[in-house]
Amino acid sequence: MSELRLQTRNLTRAFPGGAGVHGVDLDVTAGQIHALVGLNGAGKTTLMRLLLGMLRPDSGAVRLGGCALGEAGAATWARVGHLVGHPLAYPELDAESNLTVAARMRGVPRPRIPAMVARALAELDLEQYARVRTRVLSSGNRQRLGVAGALQHDPDLVVLDEPTNALDPAGVLLVREALLRRAHAGAGVLVSSHHLDEVARIAHRITVVNRGRTIGTLDPEGVEIERAFFALVHADDERRKGCTQPSRPR
Ligand SMILES: Nc1ncnc2c1ncn2[C@@H]1O[C@H](COP(=O)(O)OP(=O)(O)OP(=O)(O)O)[C@@H](O)[C@H]1O
Numbered sequence: 001m002s003e004l005r006l007q008t009r010n011l012t013r014a015f016p017g018g019a020g021v022h023g024v025d026l027d028v029t030a031g032q033i034h035a036l037v038g039l040n041g042a043g044k045t046t047l048m049r050l051l052l053g054m055l056r057p058d059s060g061a062v063r064l065g066g067c068a069l070g071e072a073g074a075a076t077w078a079r080v081g082h083l084v085g086h087p088l089a090y091p092e093l094d095a096e097s098n099l100t101v102a103a104r105m106r107g108v109p110r111p112r113i114p115a116m117v118a119r120a121l122a123e124l125d126l127e128q129y130a131r132v133r134t135r136v137l138s139s140g141n142r143q144r145l146g147v148a149g150a151l152q153h154d155p156d157l158v159v160l161d162e163p164t165n166a167l168d169p170a171g172v173l174l175v176r177e178a179l180l181r182r183a184h185a186g187a188g189v190l191v192s193s194h195h196l197d198e199v200a201r202i203a204h205r206i207t208v209v210n211r212g213r214t215i216g217t218l219d220p221e222g223v224e225i226e227r228a229f230f231a232l233v234h235a236d237d238e239r240r241k242g243c244t245q246p247s248r249p250r
Pocket residue numbers: 015016019020038039040041042043044045046047
């Protein structure tokens with residue numbers, strides 16, 4: 001069986017009013033691209049923030065590699081690459097310097113950093129922006145830089161929230177290839193997206209999230225993936241409506 005890179009069990013964080021994430025079990029194994037899909041507000045970002053320790057759960061467990069989240073030390077985190085929310089970059093530093101800082105924060109030995117950064121700039125086609133301050137980059141190029149920073153150290157676990165949102169078609173292709181390369185090399189990849197077709201091209205497993213719960217999976221090889229997605233979501237909505245409707249008086 002493939003090695004587990006990430007596991008959540010019964011992960012729960014409820015926000016006032018009931019939104020949030022409720023009882024989520026998720027596995028990401030080595031060599032696998034696992035996609036999360038769901039409507040706006042379904043809970044994908046909240047789930048990713050929980051499993052990266054950016055948000056405290058009400059209950060449930062997360063394991064990164066072999067470690068419980070609360071026990072994960074610097075060595076475990078150095079093997080994780082993530083981009084959730086806005087790409088973190090110092091606006092006054094150029095792209096190359098930002099990638100250098102990101103590599104240092106991951107504990108990459110200094111002599112290895114220049115070649116790693118050069119490879120990352122090439123992989124996301126950012127070489128022409130190596131000496132350009134990040135604050136003047138377009139949002140798409142800033143997103144490319146964020147993805148480059150998350151992937152450059154070849155992490156064992158990659159967590160990316162909508163990494164292709166602001167990208168042009170060339171950028172989408174580059175990110176797709178970069179993720180496939182990492183999975184092929186043995187990383188576990190968790191990625192969220194709204195683009196079902198895009199996800200179907202690269203994902204080995206697609207989990208549908210609806211109103212804070214995982215409600216089923218989609219077959220990446222399946223035809224009419226959109227239809228299958230909406231069928232799952234509507235069935236879940238109907239089931240919940242049935243649960244919350246008051247019983248008829250006899
Ligand atoms: N800090 C918070 N306090 C209260 N509610 C929150 C908080 N963060 C998220 N929510 C709510 O939790 C739900 C899930 O939000 P989340 O951002 O995880 O969804 P998403 O699936 O990533 O959506 P999108 O596809 O639009 O990015 C939403 O209803 C959101 O309004």
